[in-house]
Amino acid sequence: MVIYEVLRLHPPLPLLVPRENGEKVELNGYDVAINTRVIVKAWAINRDPRYWVKQEKFYPERFLDCSTDYSGNYFQFIPFGAGRRICPGTLFGMTMVKLAIANLLYHFQWELPFEMKQKGIDLTESLRTSRRRETAPRLNLIPVLYDGAT
Incomplete structure (x- = not known):
């Protein structure tokens, strides 16, 4: 979904x-x-x-x-x-996206860096051929290895 x-x-x-x-x-x-x-x-x-x-x-x-x-x-x-x-390439692309996201969510917990937690994320989009965020096009996340114990 x-x-x-x-x-x-x-x-x-x-x-x-x-x-x-x-x-x-x-x-x-x-x-x-x-x-x-x-x-x-x-x-x-x-x-x-x-x-x-x-x-x-x-x-x-x-x-x-x-x-x-x-x-x-x-x-x-x-x-x-x-x-x-x-x-x-629709079927292949969707299969790869689902597989990649499933693996990333299964193995890691994701956290925002401290400075992004403080000021939040600006999601304003730029008007280009492909859409991306206007201010900072990269979303920085910290992967924390999921150990299964928590």
């Missing part, structure tokens, strides 16, 4: 790969001609208030009893695209 929510708020690419539409369509009152290059903004779709309650809030529980997934079948959540142009 946490991984899905992170992908919803911060898709790997905010703008999907450009494509050409194959037929003339009307979209929100605009006529889009055939063979027009279209760029889909996944970032805006994943935060659309028509589909997401409290869309700006980090709320992983929204995926608890939800059938929506990242496979491209649900157009309100498309972090990797959809249809024939979905990212071919």
